[in-house]
Amino acid sequence: MSLTRRDFLKIAAVTGGAVAATTPVVKSVLALGKKPVSLPQYVPTTCEMCFWRCGVIAKIVDGRVVKLDGNPIHPNSRGKLCARGHGGIGLLYDPDRLKTPLINTGARGEAKFKKASWDEALGIVAEKMKKIKENYGAESIALLTHGTISTYFIHLLQAYGSPNFAFPSFALCRGARDAAFEITFGEAVGNPERLDLQNSKVIVLIGSHLGENAHNSQCQEFAEAVGKGATLIVLDPRFSTAAGKAKYWLPIKPATDLAILLAWTNVIINEGLYDKDYVLKYTYGFAEVAQAVKEYTPDWAEKETDIPASLIVETAKILGKNKPHILIHPGRHTAWYSDNVQRQRAVAILIAILGAYGRPGGIYLNPKKKLEPVFLSEKDYPDHKPALNKGKYPFAGEEGVTHEIVRATITEQPYPVKAWFTTGINIMKAMPNQIDTMKAIQKLDLLVAVDMMPYESVILADIVFPECTYLERHDDLFVLKERALGVSIRQPVVEPMYDTKPGWWIAKELGKRLGLSEHFPWNNFEDFLKKKAQAWEIDYSELSKKGYIDFPESAKPYILSGEDYKFKTHSGKIELYSKELKEHGFDPVPKYTKHEQPPEGWFRLIYGRSPVHTFSRTTNNPSLWELMEENVAWINAKIAKSIGLKHGDYIVLVNQDGVKSNKVKAKVTERIRPDCIYLVHGFGSTSKLLHKAYLRGADDQQLITRYAIDPIGGTVGMRVNFVKITKEV
Ligand SMILES: Nc1nc2c(c(=O)[nH]1)N[C@H]1C(S)=C(S)[C@@H](COP(=O)(O)OP(=O)(O)OC[C@H]3O[C@@H](n4cnc5c(=O)[nH]c(N)nc54)[C@H](O)[C@@H]3O)O[C@H]1N2
Ligand SMILES: Nc1nc2c(c(=O)[nH]1)N[C@H]1C(S)=C(S)[C@@H](COP(=O)(O)OP(=O)(O)OC[C@H]3O[C@@H](n4cnc5c(=O)[nH]c(N)nc54)[C@H](O)[C@@H]3O)O[C@H]1N2
Ligand code: SF4
Ligand SMILES: [Mo]
Numbered sequence: 001m002s003l004t005r006r007d008f009l010k011i012a013a014v015t016g017g018a019v020a021a022t023t024p025v026v027k028s029v030l031a032l033g034k035k036p037v038s039l040p041q042y043v044p045t046t047c048e049m050c051f052w053r054c055g056v057i058a059k060i061v062d063g064r065v066v067k068l069d070g071n072p073i074h075p076n077s078r079g080k081l082c083a084r085g086h087g088g089i090g091l092l093y094d095p096d097r098l099k100t101p102l103i104n105t106g107a108r109g110e111a112k113f114k115k116a117s118w119d120e121a122l123g124i125v126a127e128k129m130k131k132i133k134e135n136y137g138a139e140s141i142a143l144l145t146h147g148t149i150s151t152y153f154i155h156l157l158q159a160y161g162s163p164n165f166a167f168p169s170f171a172l173c174r175g176a177r178d179a180a181f182e183i184t185f186g187e188a189v190g191n192p193e194r195l196d197l198q199n200s201k202v203i204v205l206i207g208s209h210l211g212e213n214a215h216n217s218q219c220q221e222f223a224e225a226v227g228k229g230a231t232l233i234v235l236d237p238r239f240s241t242a243a244g245k246a247k248y249w250l251p252i253k254p255a256t257d258l259a260i261l262l263a264w265t266n267v268i269i270n271e272g273l274y275d276k277d278y279v280l281k282y283t284y285g286f287a288e289v290a291q292a293v294k295e296y297t298p299d300w301a302e303k304e305t306d307i308p309a310s311l312i313v314e315t316a317k318i319l320g321k322n323k324p325h326i327l328i329h330p331g332r333h334t335a336w337y338s339d340n341v342q343r344q345r346a347v348a349i350l351i352a353i354l355g356a357y358g359r360p361g362g363i364y365l366n367p368k369k370k371l372e373p374v375f376l377s378e379k380d381y382p383d384h385k386p387a388l389n390k391g392k393y394p395f396a397g398e399e400g401v402t403h404e405i406v407r408a409t410i411t412e413q414p415y416p417v418k419a420w421f422t423t424g425i426n427i428m429k430a431m432p433n434q435i436d437t438m439k440a441i442q443k444l445d446l447l448v449a450v451d452m453m454p455y456e457s458v459i460l461a462d463i464v465f466p467e468c469t470y471l472e473r474h475d476d477l478f479v480l481k482e483r484a485l486g487v488s489i490r491q492p493v494v495e496p497m498y499d500t501k502p503g504w505w506i507a508k509e510l511g512k513r514l515g516l517s518e519h520f521p522w523n524n525f526e527d528f529l530k531k532k533a534q535a536w537e538i539d540y541s542e543l544s545k546k547g548y549i550d551f552p553e554s555a556k557p558y559i560l561s562g563e564d565y566k567f568k569t570h571s572g573k574i575e576l577y578s579k580e581l582k583e584h585g586f587d588p589v590p591k592y593t594k595h596e597q598p599p600e601g602w603f604r605l606i607y608g609r610s611p612v613h614t615f616s617r618t619t620n621n622p623s624l625w626e627l628m629e630e631n632v633a634w635i636n637a638k639i640a641k642s643i644g645l646k647h648g649d650y651i652v653l654v655n656q657d658g659v660k661s662n663k664v665k666a667k668v669t670e671r672i673r674p675d676c677i678y679l680v681h682g683f684g685s686t687s688k689l690l691h692k693a694y695l696r697g698a699d700d701q702q703l704i705t706r707y708a709i710d711p712i713g714g715t716v717g718m719r720v721n722f723v724k725i726t727k728e729v
Helices: 005-014 024-031 088-092 118-136 150-160 168-185 216-227 257-270 276-282 286-295 298-305 309-321 340-353 402-411 434-442 456-460 503-513 525-535 540-546 579-583 622-627 637-642
Strands: 041-046 055-061 064-070 102-104 113-115 141-145 202-206 231-235 248-250 326-328 419-423 446-451 463-466 478-481 485-488 548-551 603-608 632-636 650-655 664-669 676-680 722-726
Touching: 041 540, 064 088, 088 622, 102 118, 118 141, 118 419, 118 446, 118 463, 118 503, 141 150, 141 402, 150 419, 150 503, 168 340, 168 402, 202 216, 202 309, 231 309, 248 309, 257 286, 257 298, 257 309, 257 340, 276 340, 286 340, 298 309, 326 340, 402 434, 446 456, 525 540, 540 548, 632 637, 637 664
Parallel strands: 141 419, 202 231, 202 326, 231 248, 419 446, 446 463, 603 676, 632 664
Antiparallel strands: 041 055, 055 064, 102 113, 102 463, 478 485, 485 548, 603 722, 632 676, 650 664, 650 722
């Protein structure tokens, strides 16, 4: 059962939102001198089982978290959590958690650790950092990071003098989409994406496997739209969960999506089905697009994609006739091939000519209000050398490029990299080409991991700092750009277990030992949060009680009819033709590029999500492991028959470079094209310290020894590997 908004407001009225605060009811019972009765306490906080960051209400009985529910007033959860959100309790009480700081006494990866005190472990890391700075410069220390902890460690590194950090969420995830939207509309589509799904008449999913990709409120709105009869068109070589709800499942040949996007544009323009007024008023470069797509006819696209021309025309007409209430999902994990930005540009152009940006059922606008940044400290960072990826990819953005850190570490160009910090990232699972990652690691004088669980990054580290879980700590406030602007709080619902500490504390203590105390001018993180709330004119105690506060007057979802709306591009218009791309030597309007297809007897390796796991990070979670213990390899039934493979047989996959996977069960199914094999990402852990996940299933990343870099934004194409099936396990 999920909490309703009314239930929660009643609960919020009696609980302070603070960890140890006994409720007034409990206090009155104690005052009567009776045996303490444990009435449940309810504390709101923010989930970090993935990056959707739903509002959570934790139910605590006798100091133990017994249930997590969705916060009904939080727009990302709307009273519900996904399975992984509920599974937060499994993380909190996982017996395999990191419990103390650790010092590696063996070789990297051997997992021979000695327990250490915080003072000892922090002291060792600080001394090594000082030596590296003396010998090579502070920029030789790099940070690979993901999640909330990034805020504190990027701050620490910059204060020490290094500009080198990278998130997997750019190059390996949504970077191409964000670059394409910034080029076209002058702004990214946001996280959560600003999708007006609940009002869409037609929804197009290109990959975007909603239902397996369990982003909570997006799945709720998607279900609502399907329930209201929206027409769903799914492009996926695999019959995904979403394809099961679709009117049109188009099992596209992988790597050819740009062909159908350009052919749809061709039909919509030729048939005059685009939004003429919108195009005239708000876009730049329509004539160039119309000219460029002339060659991309449905007949041509049929040969590229395997989708019949008649279906391409039929679906294009549906899009045109229902404009502007069209939701062409801009995607999230868009690190597919070498032309990710151009594919995403084609999506953006289609959205624009259908008039679906800033319109009901399309993409809604950012809220009107902004909250000014409040920094961890006011002190300036020292000067430093240019970052490793400086000048390499003109549209790479601010989040860094993971493979540039790996490359520079191996080649020592443009300068040596001697230390890595990995905070909230599993480098072996997130980044392609594990062979290169290991080569780079051999070059390091120091490898530090800050994590909660002994995944692969941890067993490779020299020093391990155990962070407490999101249910045991404060973190920075989260600003949400839903239809209205809002702020969400993370606060401890129980005290940290074992000898674990919050990320902000670890960064501050390390900073202290490096002479950087002035960059951490607060004792307790809650003091900083209160200062921030004050600057934003938010009542902190109300935020702490409710978990979420919004500014309803900030919502301005749609462009009004005839409004003189200015986009944040150079021209103030939507740039269908991009002068910016042209100036950098790239195609100003997307052109089709052919990608290599698997040779006879080989299959393209594709991958995606399970609704009950997040990447590798939940594979050992006792509650979620029970729901799915290992992944399986999806193989087309005809192929299986031709090689005598039965459903449930164990197989091994071998890639084009001879790399073999761990054994994995075959899922023999009609639900996938014969030219692909599909794995859920994140499995096949090689960490012996994980009693549930160790060697369960196959690791897609192990087989991704090749990757294709998109020169526009430095994003990575990871679906360019081919595998064979062997039955030798
Ligand atoms: N449960 C759960 N949900 C999650 C996450 C999680 O770990 N677990 N992670 C979150 C994150 S950070 C991200 S980035 C998103 C990722 O989720 P999405 O952005 O939805 O990922 P995609 O890569 O678009 O979708 C994977 C689908 O693409 C299909 N596919 C493979 N190759 C092709 C191709 O060439 N063309 C087409 N059209 N389809 C193809 C696959 O068969 C699969 O169904 O999920 C988010 N949601
Ligand atoms: N082959 C392949 N590669 C991929 C993807 C894919 O689908 N296939 N997906 C890509 C995408 S879209 C993304 S976003 C990235 C995701 O990349 P990552 O975010 O690195 O994903 P995980 O594998 O879950 O590793 C997360 C690590 O952080 C730790 N962790 C989790 N929460 C916390 C916390 O609160 N504090 C600390 N200190 N540590 C924490 C976990 O224990 C784990 O060790 O991977 C990318 N790489
Ligand atoms: S989508 Fe699920 S895992 Fe992600 S934040 Fe929301 S409840 Fe947590
Ligand atoms: Mo992602």
